[in-house]
Amino acid sequence: MIHKHPELHTFKDIHIAGIEGKRFDVVIKDGYFSSITEAEPQQNNSTPTGTELWISPGIIDLHTHLAWTDFDHADQLKRDSQQIEAMQAQAFEATLRTGVTTVRDAGGIAPSTVQHLVQQYQQPLRVHTSSDMLGAADARGLKHLEQRMAQIFATGAGWIKIMATGGLGAPTEKVVDPIFSKEEFAFIVRNAHAHDKKVLVHTWGGVTIDWSIQSGVESIEHGIFLTEDQAGRLANSEVAFVPTTSIYRIAADQKGVLALNPIICERAARAAESHSKAIIYAKREGVRIGFGTDYATPSLHGYNLQELDTLIDYGLTRREAWQSATKSAADILGSGNELGQIAEGFIADAVVFNVDPYQAHNAEVLRNSIVSVITGAKEAELI
């Protein structure tokens, strides 16, 4: 159940996820947390078992592709526009239903499409956009890049996405080769920042991670082959790391929901193996890690919480994994003063669970324990 923009709602005696041994009375007014006070200890030993509730901040997924309907773009082109729109609306719905109240779309959706979907289908998902990605076809010099970026700025997107290396489509020995020259890369970042846009960089590793750190982008994505030395420099910079760990495990499974061809599965399996090391380095060095899924198909939207499982399998504590999906993610978006915490004055984006989400065995249990999802904003405020 999605509870949109509560005018006045009170939770009595509720747990706040991550705070043990205390309960709270939480009041939401006009879509904001207006008061949070510790509840009076119960006289008659409290709530009957099975009726306890936990509230967590709404989850923030820093890397989705809401507009994409198929793993392979050629397949999307075979669909007609009505079908694509219906599938995109379903992606919004599935994302919200699983407790993700804010996303950063990492390429493919324009702000005008977001407006349409939020309005037409009443799906109050908060979406940060990057419109078109800059990729191999744009590595044609600064003049071309300036024009392309002007088009992206004109869409109203807040982010610029750079495809700095290949991905699952590239052969392993070439996957970290830079797509842009160093000069082009530096220009994109400079030009984006000059226009008050933030920059996210798809990079599997290699020199483009160094360029990202030097030029001060806001986040690097994937970082499959992040080295220990790079992790140390990332930690000392302001650059965040959004690894998107679960997608590679899913892609590696030939019998899994993506059912990709064996070559791609093999590449994904190698990526996953290396990724687990990258996460260890990032954790050890103190890199700011953000939660992102890279989910892009109907079989994946709505299963975003699986990313928590993989982050935990790779060595984050539950607290760290949740932090990456709430407070840290809000900070990475530049919204850390209004999103990502159950705190007075913050936007009331939240998820209510009937089990302790920090104890839930896995994403499946977590997903099935969602009682309601609360979105603080009115639809009109999101567009």
Ligand SMILES: [Zn+2]
């Ligand atoms: Zn992506």
